[in-house]
Amino acid sequence: xxxxxxxxxxxATGIVGFDQISNGGIPKERSTLLSGTAGSGKTVMALQFxxxxxxxxGENGVFVTFEEAPSDLMQNVRSFGWDLExxxxxxKIAVVDATPEPGEETIxxxxxxxxxxxxxxxxxxxxxxxxxxxxxAIGALFPQLTDGNIVRRELHRxxxxxxxxxxxxxxxxxxxxxxxxxxxxxxxxxxxDNVILLRNRLEQEKRRRTVxxxxxxxASHHKGEYPFTIDTEDGVTIIPxxxxxxxxxxxxxxxxxxxxxxxxxxxxxxxRDSIILVSGxxxxxxxxxxxxxxxxRGGRAGAPLWSGGEPGAADP
Amino acid sequence: xxxxxLRLFITGRTSQSQRALENLRILCDAELRGLYEVEVIDVxxxxxxxxxxxxxxxxxxxxxxxxxxxxxxxxxxDREKVLLGLDLEHxxxxxxx
Numbered sequence: 001x002x003x004x005x006x007x008x009x010x011x012a013t014g015i016v017g018f019d020q021i022s023n024g025g026i027p028k029e030r031s032t033l034l035s036g037t038a039g040s041g042k043t044v045m046a047l048q049f050x051x052x053x054x055x056x057x058g059e060n061g062v063f064v065t066f067e068e069a070p071s072d073l074m075q076n077v078r079s080f081g082w083d084l085e086x087x088x089x090x091x092k093i094a095v096v097d098a099t100p101e102p103g104e105e106t107i108x109x110x111x112x113x114x115x116x117x118x119x120x121x122x123x124x125x126x127x128x129x130x131x132x133x134x135x136x137a138i139g140a141l142f143p144q145l146t147d148g149n150i151v152r153r154e155l156h157r158x159x160x161x162x163x164x165x166x167x168x169x170x171x172x173x174x175x176x177x178x179x180x181x182x183x184x185x186x187x188x189x190x191x192x193d194n195v196i197l198l199r200n201r202l203e204q205e206k207r208r209r210t211v212x213x214x215x216x217x218x219a220s221h222h223k224g225e226y227p228f229t230i231d232t233e234d235g236v237t238i239i240p241x242x243x244x245x246x247x248x249x250x251x252x253x254x255x256x257x258x259x260x261x262x263x264x265x266x267x268x269x270x271x272r273d274s275i276i277l278v279s280g281x282x283x284x285x286x287x288x289x290x291x292x293x294x295x296x297r298g299g300r301a302g303a304p305l306w307s308g309g310e311p312g313a314a315d316p
Numbered sequence: 317x318x319x320x321x322l323r324l325f326i327t328g329r330t331s332q333s334q335r336a337l338e339n340l341r342i343l344c345d346a347e348l349r350g351l352y353e354v355e356v357i358d359v360x361x362x363x364x365x366x367x368x369x370x371x372x373x374x375x376x377x378x379x380x381x382x383x384x385x386x387x388x389x390x391x392x393x394d395r396e397k398v399l400l401g402l403d404l405e406h407x408x409x410x411x412x413x
Binding site: 096097098099104105106107108109110111113115116117120122123141144145 | 367370384
């Protein structure tokens with residue numbers, strides 16, 4: 001015993017911005033629930049977690065899909081330039097297809113458990129040496145089986161099994177509203193330790209996506225909602241606002257404004273890479289054309305000029 | 317003549333697996349004597365077969381023939397449901413009369 005309260009280890013997700021708001025990623029070797037309404041970006045974010053593992057950390061992954069056929073899922077994210085088929089072929093990822101067989105009837109005749117599903121997931125993990133697992137749309141398991149209590153109990157067992165194997169799991173789950181309960185079917189109970197919420201609200205006719213880390217048991221994180229975008233270049237990008245830190249160093253190299261007197265007033269010219277606001281009332285030449293001209297003479301723009309303020313014009 | 321091609325998926329030698337095997341044996345002996353073929357597959361030993369057939373729960377009895385293919389989940393203790401799943405519900409009615 002060290003006597004120190006030590007924080008649980010985290011696994012960097014590789015999702016831009018997420019590792020900042022989560023102080024380093026999702027809890028390592030645990031299950032984390034990713035809940036959100038339809039179209040809130042759960043599956044994209046989960047697949048990105050898997051993909052970033054392979055691409056940035058050399059960690060292989062398994063995805064277990066309960067709703068969408070694996071081929072459809074892989075097709076859907078091809079627009080992001082994500083080649084999941086290629087990763088599947090090169091044994092970087094493995095797939096477990098737990099989607100219902102269309103048109104197939106199932107009859108229940110006695111006691112059962114989901115040992116077969118767990119065995120299939122374990123087999124997939126072993127086959128590629130996976131470190132990351134996603135269980136996508138786990139709610140779709142419930143209509144497939146008649147007894148919700150058994151499903152909940154078994155999911156609990158699967159989460160425990162995954163923990164034993166030392167993999168870090170992201171579980172996606174649909175919720176029906178942006179507020180209120182975390183998910184349907186009482187699933188939050190089995191991965192209640194770590195919950196992330198995605199929201200996709202319509203505000204003034206604009207879609208506003210946010211991510212909120214509701215809780216990480218035994219681990220710190222930033223609180224509240226952070227906006228994020230999904231685009232075809234980078235997939236999910238979270239904008240960590242208050243968690244943003246400026247890492248670039250400021251320059252101490254001076255750039256001449258082109259006006260000797262002004263350089264003198266600035267103590268030797270403007271700092272390179274700085275942003276300078278030139279402000280003045282209408283007619284005072286605040287657009288600073290002469291300054292720009294001078295600055296360009298060196299062959300490169302040293303400091304961008306931001307001219308636009310006309311404070312005098314706004315005054316009565 | 318083999319009319320019924322069945323596959324029973326189990327996981328290891330659990331009591332649930334044993335019950336399913338026993339229930340299936342009794343039912344086949346009583347109702348399908350000489351008409352059936354059963355393959356027992358342990359998912360722990362052959363996970364790829366479970367993957368192919370998309371088995372989630374165990375025990376699961378798969379009726380491969382006659383069509384339609386159907387999955388009967390559970391330890392097969394509910395005889396009425398098993399007969400329904402095998403399209404043999406008339407046998408159950410007969411038994412009750």
